[in-house]
Amino acid sequence: MTDRTDFRKRKIRGWKRRVKEIERWKAYYMKMDMEQLEESSRDYVKLWSLSFYSLFTQYSLPFWYKQRIIQALIDVYDSWKKTIERLDEPYYLKIWIFEENIMKSQVVVSYREMLHFYDNTFAEIEKIESVNEKVTIKNFSELIWHKGLDLAAWSENELLEDMNDGIYSFEEVQEIKESAYSTSKVSGELFYVMKNGVVWLGER
Template identity: 30%
Template sequence: MANPESNKKKVRGWKRRIREVEDWKKRCIGLDLDTLLVDHKDYVKLWIDPWYRLVRRNPPQWLTRIIFKAMVEIYCSWHEKLRDLNEPFYLKIWLYHPSFTQSQIVVAIKEQIQYYESLFDRDLQSKKFPSHFFAGEEITGRFEWKLHKDASTYWLSELEEDIRLGLMTANEVDALIRRSYSEGMMELSYGVDKYYKVGEGDVWIGEWRADIDVRGEQ
């Protein structure tokens, strides 16, 4: 027979997780315009224990949906403040899938807009946005989502150093290079180096649809 005390502890634990999401939302919902006007960028990550630790793991799907709804509330609050600036701004939700705990809300103004607009490589696959995973069409459908690549960049000089140090084998490096979807040469501070980009997953970048008034979501 199941231990009833164990079940009660489990319920209390998940109630605490929900409170932690609410506390995180309250800490982040107010956009710091002073910081934005100095740095021209700001962001909020999913700083919610225990999911945002050195070894990260995704929360269960029902909690993921609660977190996503909190992200939308933060987004709407930030959007309202940004309208008062009377200048162009970048405000988007980055949803990593399947690595949800890497997701962020990002804002930028002035020269930082172009930086963030070109940060990710587009993924032109005809994938459908996984709305069921986050909240369903009622909420996710308020955004326009574009698919990008969650990629890691590897430098040939570092890979060769890893082989020399015994951190990777030549076969492992060859396998990694074969997985890359893009490669090229780049001028760096120490000279010219070759890079390889390897896809790790998806990043869905969402922006509030222009035909929906965000003020009605506050």
């Protein structure tokens, strides 16, 4: 029989390792990749690019751990801001925090011909005075925050393929279509746009 004390120690050591992974992730991305930015006029860094992203699919992440993630994002943002301001050009630089899936969160930057690339990424953007307690940390109020809707799109063909493959029933496909936030046509193909959750956009 496994000793409960040993089990708790293993759990603590496991979380300590995950905290170190956040610190390593932050240290790696603190310096903006100017070569990438120069080549593409935009860049981003995602939390889910590293191994601890798998935690999200296995556990409900504790609040203190989410706070460390958000602080790491802010630290990377602040470092990138110092760098891009030295270029003395207009730029887009924000932290995106996804409320329901924090591991999708990222720091995003663009400028020059890609300056407005992210302008329509989210819907119903509005400035807010306070944020959901799920994502707040001590120095959260130092930044300017906007709230928006994260959207996801399914094409008519994708939905039909999923129904034929047994992923969705006919009734479920109809429900998706009827509950769509909006629809649009791209190159003659119909897309159903769905609300995928709340996103918080932060900047100084």
